[in-house]
Amino acid sequence: MLRGWLREKKGELNASTHSLDALAEPQNIEASMRATNHVMNDDLQAAEDGLADGNSAFHKLGKGMVAFLRATLGFEPEIMREASDRLADAETTASADYRKAQRDVHARRSVIYPVGSEYSLCQAEAQLMSAIVGVLNESLSESIRGFYKLRKAFMTLDAILAAEDKFMGGQAGNTISTRPSVDSLRSTRSARSTRAVPGGFNDEPTAGTKQEKSMLDTVRQNEAQAATKTRNDTNSTTHAEKDNEDDEFYDVDESYEQSTTPDTYAGHLELNGIVKDFTKTPLNQDNGNETHDLPPLKTLSSNHQVLNHDPDSDIFANPIDVFIHTGANLYFGLLLVMLSMIPPAFNKLLFIIGFHGDRDRGLCLLWQASKFHNINGAMAGLCLLGYYHAVVGFADILPEPSTTMSSDNETQQDVHGYPKERCEALLKDMRTRHPKSHLWLLEEARMQAMNRCLSTSISILGSTSNTKSPLKQVEALIMFEKSLNAMYIHDYTLCSESFLNCVKLNNWSHALYYYIAGTAQVELYRHAKMSGAPEKEVQRHSEKANEYLHLAPKNAGKKKFMARQLPFDVFATRKVQKWDARAKERGVPFVEAVGVSPLEEMIFFWNGYRRMDAAQLQSSLQNLAWSDESAANRARWEHEDADEKAVLDVLRATTLRNLTRYDDAAAVLTKGVLAVPSGELKGGLRDDWTAPCAHYEMGVGAWMRRKDEGGKGEVEWVEECGRWIEKAAKWESYELDARVGLKVATAQDTLKKFWEGRGGRV
Numbered sequence: 001m002l003r004g005w006l007r008e009k010k011g012e013l014n015a016s017t018h019s020l021d022a023l024a025e026p027q028n029i030e031a032s033m034r035a036t037n038h039v040m041n042d043d044l045q046a047a048e049d050g051l052a053d054g055n056s057a058f059h060k061l062g063k064g065m066v067a068f069l070r071a072t073l074g075f076e077p078e079i080m081r082e083a084s085d086r087l088a089d090a091e092t093t094a095s096a097d098y099r100k101a102q103r104d105v106h107a108r109r110s111v112i113y114p115v116g117s118e119y120s121l122c123q124a125e126a127q128l129m130s131a132i133v134g135v136l137n138e139s140l141s142e143s144i145r146g147f148y149k150l151r152k153a154f155m156t157l158d159a160i161l162a163a164e165d166k167f168m169g170g171q172a173g174n175t176i177s178t179r180p181s182v183d184s185l186r187s188t189r190s191a192r193s194t195r196a197v198p199g200g201f202n203d204e205p206t207a208g209t210k211q212e213k214s215m216l217d218t219v220r221q222n223e224a225q226a227a228t229k230t231r232n233d234t235n236s237t238t239h240a241e242k243d244n245e246d247d248e249f250y251d252v253d254e255s256y257e258q259s260t261t262p263d264t265y266a267g268h269l270e271l272n273g274i275v276k277d278f279t280k281t282p283l284n285q286d287n288g289n290e291t292h293d294l295p296p297l298k299t300l301s302s303n304h305q306v307l308n309h310d311p312d313s314d315i316f317a318n319p320i321d322v323f324i325h326t327g328a329n330l331y332f333g334l335l336l337v338m339l340s341m342i343p344p345a346f347n348k349l350l351f352i353i354g355f356h357g358d359r360d361r362g363l364c365l366l367w368q369a370s371k372f373h374n375i376n377g378a379m380a381g382l383c384l385l386g387y388y389h390a391v392v393g394f395a396d397i398l399p400e401p402s403t404t405m406s407s408d409n410e411t412q413q414d415v416h417g418y419p420k421e422r423c424e425a426l427l428k429d430m431r432t433r434h435p436k437s438h439l440w441l442l443e444e445a446r447m448q449a450m451n452r453c454l455s456t457s458i459s460i461l462g463s464t465s466n467t468k469s470p471l472k473q474v475e476a477l478i479m480f481e482k483s484l485n486a487m488y489i490h491d492y493t494l495c496s497e498s499f500l501n502c503v504k505l506n507n508w509s510h511a512l513y514y515y516i517a518g519t520a521q522v523e524l525y526r527h528a529k530m531s532g533a534p535e536k537e538v539q540r541h542s543e544k545a546n547e548y549l550h551l552a553p554k555n556a557g558k559k560k561f562m563a564r565q566l567p568f569d570v571f572a573t574r575k576v577q578k579w580d581a582r583a584k585e586r587g588v589p590f591v592e593a594v595g596v597s598p599l600e601e602m603i604f605f606w607n608g609y610r611r612m613d614a615a616q617l618q619s620s621l622q623n624l625a626w627s628d629e630s631a632a633n634r635a636r637w638e639h640e641d642a643d644e645k646a647v648l649d650v651l652r653a654t655t656l657r658n659l660t661r662y663d664d665a666a667a668v669l670t671k672g673v674l675a676v677p678s679g680e681l682k683g684g685l686r687d688d689w690t691a692p693c694a695h696y697e698m699g700v701g702a703w704m705r706r707k708d709e710g711g712k713g714e715v716e717w718v719e720e721c722g723r724w725i726e727k728a729a730k731w732e733s734y735e736l737d738a739r740v741g742l743k744v745a746t747a748q749d750t751l752k753k754f755w756e757g758r759g760g761r762v
Contacts, residue, residue, distance in 0.1 A: 449485060
């Protein structure tokens with residue numbers, strides 16, 4: 001009898017403990033998300049303070065995220081090491097908590113997600129951030145391990161989204177509609193007023209649609225059934241989980257083949273012709289974390305039933321479900337978009353990871369996450385704006401934003417191309433939510449640049465000087481953006497001074513900063529000389545150009561990416577060597593040996609021509625004319641090297657194309673660089689990037705002319721575009737091929753969408 005009484009009391013105590021744990025979990029989630037939200041107001045210290053006393057997996061993940069943001073904004077080695085340590089701690093804690101949840105028969109059962117999904121999400125987020133830090137690390141072996149971490153994160157996130165798909169599919173026939181949320185796709189929806197995080201402890205259920213109320217009834221009914229089943233299956237569940245406590249987080253789709261990831265990377269990695277043997281590189285050094293077997297991944301299906309209801313839906317009444325939903329949508333969406341942008345030069349890396357991205361689905365997931373007023377929603381908004389302003393702004397061949405009709409005949413906006421109105425509404429919403437952050441001012445400046453309003457963009461960036469961000473890394477980003485814009489508007493003095501300020505604010509690529517500062521001085525020298533300025537002024541610019549340009553190779557190689565020098569460091573070093581050789585060969589001062597405007601060359605590689613208005617494009621044409629049309633150079637241009645002439649052809653054609661002079665642009669390329677044997681444009685100190693870029697430019701010109709009346713039809717122009725882009729994609733390794741490859745990859749994605757929209761090639 002006494003023994004039975006003790007067992008009864010022990011059971012009551014355990015039940016009480018489980019109740020306390022059940023209360024602590026959502027409190028820890030909300031507290032950690034509230035603290036990390038300070039990040040979006042540039043206040044990392046407040047985030048650190050808010051997370052300091054917490055020891056849960058969610059708090060540790062928040063601490064890791066703060067360190068991760070510091071690391072990725074500044075690329076400083078000591079901060080990257082700190083981020084790696086914090087993320088490893090978060091991953092270990094989340095893994096332990098997940099196993100504990102699996103054994104706990106009283107653990108919360110969500111009707112949408114498997115038990116412990118909140119902890120598996122924490123581990124996946126930590127793995128993904130660790131992977132990015134690893135890839136940014138200067139060690140190639142660490143980068144390879146990073147890609148394997150990325151693969152594990154992909155598996156977990158894919159399983160969480162699969163649970164949402166399954167839930168939506170199960171409800172589609174009765175209480176829930178699987179149509180896209182029309183409100184979420186309206187450009188004005190993102191700008192609604194700020195509200196508390198849905199599912200917070202002070203929230204009352206909001207009135208929803210009849211469908212959502214019906215869904216809530218279904219959720220409650222299923223939760224009650226799950227609780228009853230849990231009580232009935234306690235013993236069998238406990239034994240099963242003891243036998244399988246080391247299993248992977250989820251039972252992923254049964255169509256996966258069952259094989260495991262080896263303990264070492266059994267092969268070689270080839271990047272741009274450089275082969276590295278990693279047959280003995282261990283892949284399981286996860287700082288003590290358990291490494292789960294990873295089945296090979298299948299190709300993702302594009303047929304997904306997305307859980308895309310708005311935050312005020314009763315579906316998101318529980319803060320734990322909100323945390324899982326927004327986190328999975330943010331990180332899986334970001335991962336899918338990132339993988340879809342890998343350029344052809346890095347395709348072998350996809351073999352290591354084992355899968356490809358899905359840009360459309362990734363963008364939809366990010367837009368869904370951005371609707372929620374928490375750190376995940378804010379991060380999703382930042383990722384979206386960064387994608388549209390940096391990635392889309394860098395590309396040329398893009399699908400046109402379109403509108404389609406939903407099932408209830410309401411209009412929804414596409415995520416393709418650059419959805420201007422939707423981005424404007426998102427930015428307005430984010431600035432309302434986080435008014436103190438300079439990150440949103442940076443995105444507003446980028447938006448103005450996308451609209452060819454560069455002077456306005458510079459004014460916005462200059463307005464931050466009165467109230468500087470407490471984050472040095474954000475100030476460095478603002479200064480870098482200001483430097484680029486000054487280069488685009490041909491304000492050479494501001495450009496040179498701003499890039500020199502970047503040297504003081506950021507340690508990433510001093511070689512690049514000095515190089516562009518020097519190229520701006522070359523333009524000042526040429527303009528001063530042509531305008532008859534005093535010799536003292538001409539000489540001053542000559543000396544500064546010589547000084548800054550020679551500082552570039554001296555600072556090259558200090559930073560590495562995957563154990564290799566940064567591409568622009570290699571580029572700048574070769575260019576200076578080329579000009580030194582020309583100066584010695586021709587017996588002229590260094591500044592006179594500089595060839596076709598190196599500043600315009602930099603504008604080309606940053607696609608600044610797309611941000612210029614007509615007057616600024618004409619200024620670029622004048623800078624290029626200095627090489628072959630000025631009185632001082634006309635005679636010697638006939639004897640110029642073939643690769644130097646090719647540089648001029650590509651830059652001039654690109655400028656003409658942005659002025660919509662498509663025939664002139666094509667003629668320049670056809671009669672010039674495309675008529676030169678490719679062997680004459682590579683080797684030694686030559687600029688070997690010109691031929692593949694010329695093919696890409698021909699493709700862009702064909703794409704831009706697809707709507708022309710008369711002549712070829714749209715399909716013929718697109719087919720021609722595809723032929724040029726295919727040649728550019730298959731080109732052998734060349735300088736800055738990864739950078740150009742980003743544009744090529746986007747072009748391929750656009751062409752694929754074009755033909756899919758027509759049911760395949762005609």
